[in-house]
Amino acid sequence: MTPADVVFLFLGAVTLGSAVLVVTTRQLVHAALWLVVTFGALAASYLLLTAEFVAWVQVLIYVGAVVVLLLFGIMLTRAPIGRSEGLDSANRPVAIAVAAATAALLVTVVVAGFREAYVELGDPPAGTSGQMGASIFRTWVLPFEVLSLLLLAALIGAIVLSRREIQPPGESSDERPTERPTGPGRG
Amino acid sequence: MHIVYPAVVAALLFSVGVYGVLARRNAILVLMSVELMLNAVNLNLVAFDVWLGDALRGGQVLTLFVIVIAAAEVGLGLAIVLLVFRNRQTVQIDALRDLADRDAEPAERPEQVSTEIS
Numbered sequence: 001m002t003p004a005d006v007v008f009l010f011l012g013a014v015t016l017g018s019a020v021l022v023v024t025t026r027q028l029v030h031a032a033l034w035l036v037v038t039f040g041a042l043a044a045s046y047l048l049l050t051a052e053f054v055a056w057v058q059v060l061i062y063v064g065a066v067v068v069l070l071l072f073g074i075m076l077t078r079a080p081i082g083r084s085e086g087l088d089s090a091n092r093p094v095a096i097a098v099a100a101a102t103a104a105l106l107v108t109v110v111v112a113g114f115r116e117a118y119v120e121l122g123d124p125p126a127g128t129s130g131q132m133g134a135s136i137f138r139t140w141v142l143p144f145e146v147l148s149l150l151l152l153a154a155l156i157g158a159i160v161l162s163r164r165e166i167q168p169p170g171e172s173s174d175e176r177p178t179e180r181p182t183g184p185g186r187g
Numbered sequence: 188m189h190i191v192y193p194a195v196v197a198a199l200l201f202s203v204g205v206y207g208v209l210a211r212r213n214a215i216l217v218l219m220s221v222e223l224m225l226n227a228v229n230l231n232l233v234a235f236d237v238w239l240g241d242a243l244r245g246g247q248v249l250t251l252f253v254i255v256i257a258a259a260e261v262g263l264g265l266a267i268v269l270l271v272f273r274n275r276q277t278v279q280i281d282a283l284r285d286l287a288d289r290d291a292e293p294a295e296r297p298e299q300v301s302t303e304i305s
Binding site: 009015022023028039051079089092107115119127155157 | 188189194195198199201209213218219222229236245250251254256257263266269270
């Protein structure tokens with residue numbers, strides 16, 4: 001076992017432990033905070049695998065943006081701050097069985113397939129910013145541009161979904177459309 | 188480093204995500220579990236890209252694309268969850284059964300509706 005193996009096993013244990021806490025904790029806010037630990041440990045794993053650029057993108061987007069979005073969602077759905085009951089549904093035993101079967105199948109296949117696979121890390125590094133930038137903007141530039149269009153579509157979709165009903169001034173905003181009186185000037 | 192370590196960690200992380208999606212009732216917790224599954228796939232992509240030493244770095248670029256798509260997905264998903272909360276005052280996904288395929292039993296219908304509301 002090389003030192004890299006030991007460090008990676010430690011990071012993997014942190015990742016898995018905090019992931020299990022995300023799906024088992026009884027407090028919604030704690031789930032989001034354990035998610036930060038999971039994503040941070042994964043970013044450290046990427047650094048260990050010398051995928052430097054992916055690691056920092058992970059920190060920026062997941063820890064910086066996605067978790068904040070999820071915390072906003074928790075806040076806006078008026079979730080209780082303390083412990084809340086009923087976060088697990090009734091099919092929890094089935095879920096445990098399915099997850100255990102998935103884990104057994106995947107681990108068996110992966111271990112059988114890649115038991116001998118070995119890589120010497122860091123010589124040369126696999127993903128510095130320069131290498132990744134050259135790769136994205138030379139080889140993968142078309143999917144990159146298509147992805148920017150997809151982000152724009154998702155942005156517009158999220159705005160359309162979450163905006164309030166636009167109404168003329170003088171009407172209260174929490175009236176439902178079906179209850180609204182049909183006045184003149186509205187087709 | 189042995190590639191089997193990140194592969195096994197990714198497989199277990201994916202299973203944890205599967206458990207979360209199936210067992211949680213709160214829609215936001217389900218979204219978090221989906222993020223866990225996507226991250227498991229990302230770890231696999233990075234590890235195997237490093238192992239293969241791809242000159243085009245396809246695995247890592249695909250990881251970046253998956254991260255972007257996951258961000259778009261969580262934004263849209265949260266917008267939908269907020270819309271559901273605004274209309275129904277709940278985000279418990281097993282209480283949202285309007286599209287469920289059930290046999291029509293006229294005698295039981297009023298009872299079921301009343302239990303769902305309470």
